[in-house]
Amino acid sequence: MAVLIVLESENGELKSSSGELLSYGKALASFMETDAFALSMNCSVQNSIEKYGVQKVIEVHSEHLQSFNAKNYADCVAEVSQKLNCDIIVVSSSTNSKYMSGILAQKLEAAYTNNIVDLPLEKKPFTVKRSVYSNKAFAHTQMNATVKILGLTKNSFGQNVDHAATEIESFELTANIASSALEIKGQDTLEGQISIADADVVVSGGRGLKGPDNWKMIEDLADVLGAAMACSKPVSDMGWRPHSEHVGQTGKPVASNLYIAIGISGAIQHLAGVSSSKVKVVINTDPEAPFVKAADYAVIGDAFEVVPQLIEKLKAFKIQNG
Ligand SMILES: Cc1cc2nc3c(=O)[nH]c(=O)nc-3n(C[C@H](O)[C@H](O)[C@H](O)COP(=O)(O)OP(=O)(O)OC[C@H]3O[C@@H](n4cnc5c(N)ncnc54)[C@H](O)[C@@H]3O)c2cc1C
Known part of the structure; x- marks a missing residue:
């Protein structure tokens, strides 16, 4: 045994x-x-x-x-x-x-x-x-x-x-494990992107970001943190972001060390998929948003003001600390 x-x-x-x-x-x-x-x-x-x-x-x-x-x-x-x-x-x-x-x-x-x-x-x-x-x-x-x-x-x-x-x-296998039913001929992987399943840090955006053109700051934040990007369901339903980034009950589960939710209300279906993350941070204008209660840390503020400042601070921190 x-x-x-x-x-x-x-x-x-x-x-x-x-x-x-x-x-x-x-x-x-x-x-x-x-x-x-x-x-x-x-x-x-x-x-x-x-x-x-x-x-x-x-x-x-x-x-x-x-x-x-x-x-x-x-x-x-x-x-x-x-x-x-x-x-x-x-x-x-x-x-x-x-x-x-x-x-x-x-x-x-x-x-x-x-x-x-x-x-x-x-x-x-x-x-x-x-x-x-x-x-x-x-x-x-x-x-x-x-x-x-x-x-x-x-x-x-x-x-x-x-x-x-x-x-x-x-160890040398003695059995012939070659599957006759299914043979994988090749595999394509997305270059330069961190997968949500394996990421230690995930930066996620919701409908509070108003439109797809505003995702540059999410990309920049993910970039500086070495994070994977994710989004809420309506964001992918509206085609602002690819469905591969949709997290939650009907999307991908997230079990990262740090999950940063920006402009996401924290509906039960969203929280269900991200609750295994260790530390959850929310940035939201509404102090009554359900995610504020569910998060470990909340920044009550406008994402369009908070996120650029956060990126600057993180960049400065990285330069100072090598
Ligand atoms: C069967 C079923 C399954 C579902 N599965 C999922 C799922 O897997 N994943 C999922 O995400 N949803 C899922 N949903 C949808 C879910 O119920 C919510 O509708 C959805 O999560 C809301 O997305 P959101 O938080 O991006 O948008 P909203 O609920 O519209 O929230 C936007 C948030 O942004 C904040 N905000 C607005 N402006 C700003 C600003 N300038 N700065 C900061 N914050 C701002 C608002 O205060 C608000 O809290 C499901 C629903 C159903 C019925």
Whole structure:
């Protein structure tokens, strides 16, 4: 019995979610009084893993894992978990992980739950705490299968540095994981843009910005902060911004460290999708806007005055602090 942590990577680098997954997997293994192993697919982890102290990282390199393919990834995780005798598998709550975990659960006859926000509440029966109803409530879910797949919500656990030595081992898959049903021929990625799912900081604009021509200041603020850009639903519905930036209940979820909402009222459907963000800042003229109550910090003021000043201050801060 052991815990296997499935790491995600992009362009040969571990994703920022890895630190939290490793910290959670390590704490979970300690809670279960067992070992923690990590699995990295098509990504060398030599220089990026040592801070988290898992016993061993298994590296699998295969041409069939070059681009994300849910079936191939599930096959790989299944083989490694069986080889290492792992009956708890920790995955992220990314879209790719969700695609993969259903197939993996079916393959291993495992129980799969996602949106997990903490260490298990009990070992026997194995009970996890998960957020439900768009983060409005928690459910305590019992997982009764022998193999359990746990999808961890981003930013729910945090990162614990642990400098215990980590062994890195290459692993050759014995099974042929090439999917005959689905073959990824190539992948196009948007250059120079930070994805909302992976961003530490997200700058988001709403109808209070009056029109698409006013987005330059949002771009400038995102630029100076190294942030991803997002927007409310009406903004994308009106075509001011692309639908890929729409966040909320019917858009993308945001679980960034910092979420800055500018000219967004904070309707329940918007808040539902951004409430997993750690620190929420709102800039709004209306002190009664729902987002003001939901935010950690609020600036009551006109975005057209506040945002340019904020950009100037941040630029000056960056110059002063190198
Ligand atoms: C089924 C359903 C699903 C939905 N899903 C989503 C979703 O996923 N995401 C989403 O965002 N919405 C969603 N909505 C829509 C949601 O209910 C709200 O209508 C929407 O979020 C409002 O967008 P907004 O805050 O940009 O605009 P508004 O509600 O019009 O708010 C604009 C805000 O800007 C402020 N403001 C005005 N001028 C300025 C200024 N100069 N400076 C600073 N602040 C200013 C105002 O005080 C106001 O608070 C959904 C609705 C339904 C019915």
